[in-house]
Amino acid sequence: MRGINKSFGAVQALTDISLDVYPGEVVALVGDNGAGKSTLIKILAGVHPADTGSIVRDNKPVSINTPAESNRLGIATVYQDLALCDNLDVVANLFLGHELGAVTLKEVEMEQRAWQLLRQLSAKIPSVRIVVASLSGGQRQTVAIARSLIGDPGIVILDEPTAALGVAQTAEVLNLIERLRERGLAVILISHNMADVQAVADRIVVLRLGRNNGEFIVGEVxxxxxxxxxxxxxxxxxxxxxxxxxxxxxxx
Structure with a gap:
């Protein structure tokens, strides 16, 4: 992303923002409330189009004006509210909107793919047929992250994935982020928790008042x-x- 600007009426939310992310790395996007983090990821997710600036994906200029365009470019976003259906089981949540089968759902195949995906992430889910309402906060975050991988994306954006989680659940989610990196995905991590950031991120990009205010290599800062x-x-x-x-x- 280069020269990204976004305003809402008289409010200038982003000014000349630049951001790079590469396969197999975790980039932490940090900043105080109102720094522009959410606006920036919503531009990548296709929720808000940028006013000006350029976005290049795999050395090709692209435009992202809708969430569908973002998905087609291989960008998956896991928002803080997770957007899970509590009354449905894990399989149904993973494939919601992407069900296998036209007239009759291929339940067995979806269940097998669900287990396969969760095993790849070393996820601690007792059963893919348990309703999401019965899961812990860390397990719910696991399901949301696994669901984002159904479309085989290249970039995964995680918005405050460890917010309101306990120590054990936070460790579980941080392990998931490590698995995403090991799979060669580019991960953008939005977080206020500097311990989490320093534990899993490769680079840290700081936003302040809608502008870039520093980029650091973890381990050197x-x-x-x-x-x-x-x-x-x-x-x-x-x-x-x-x-x-x-x-x-x-x-x-």
Whole structure:
């Protein structure tokens, strides 16, 4: 993505945004509330067309004006609300809108493909015939991620996948993200949790007030530097604590 601009009336949501993502890597998109993260991923998902700017997919210029166009380009988006049907089982949720069979559904084939996909992700789902309402938060996130892979996408966008999850469930979802990378997919991870970001991301792209405000390689950047880029200030509570710790270590 290059030079992406988007406004809603008098509000300029994005200004001259650039973003790159490559196969087999996880790019974390971080920023404070209102930084433009959701607007940017909705442009990729075809919910909001960009006002100006260019998008190139596999070295070819493309336009994304609808979710259908986004899907055809191999872009799958898993939103924070997951959009699952609680009263349906795992198989029905995975193939909702993509059922196999014209007149009679191929239930056995769909069930086999569901198990195959979940095994590839090392997913911990007790049964593909259990209703989604009975699953934990981490298991529900697993189903939503697995559903995004039904169309064999090349890019998967995950919007706050570990929000409101416990420690064990968060670890389960982070393992899923690792599996996506191992399958050669490009993953865009939107998250406020810097521990999760540093655990699974390869690169971190920071947005602030609708503009690019830094790009970092994980392992070469400190937590304090990321916070400074997000807040736009190098002097904050986090950096002051880090400085105080460094001073104590030097004195000792």
């Amino acid at each position: 400190s937590y304090e530097e990321i916070i400074a880029a997000i807040t736009g200030a190098s002097d904050n509570a986090v950096t002051r604590r880090a400085q105080a710790r460094n001073e104590e270590e030097n004195q000792s």
